[in-house]
Amino acid sequence: MMRVEGHKHLFREDSGAIVNNDTTQYNEYIRMRSERKKQREEIEGLKKDISEIKSLLMEIVNGPRQD
DSSP: OEEOTTOSSEEEOTTSOEEEOOHHHHHHHHHHHHHHHHHHHHHHHHHHHHHHHHHHHHHHHHOSOOO
16 A cells, blocks of 8 residues: 555555545544434434324324224
């Protein structure tokens, strides 16, 4: 691998791909990715809760279904 000029942690592989070997940046990326996943899961949970509350309110307003 050859160092990319002007960049301390970037290297170019024989395939042409650029690799960043800065473990601090990598660990920060992994932490942020995990945090975003957790936020998405929390939002999905809130959406389900709201949907359930909406269904219950509609049942109260309209009375039980007569299937």
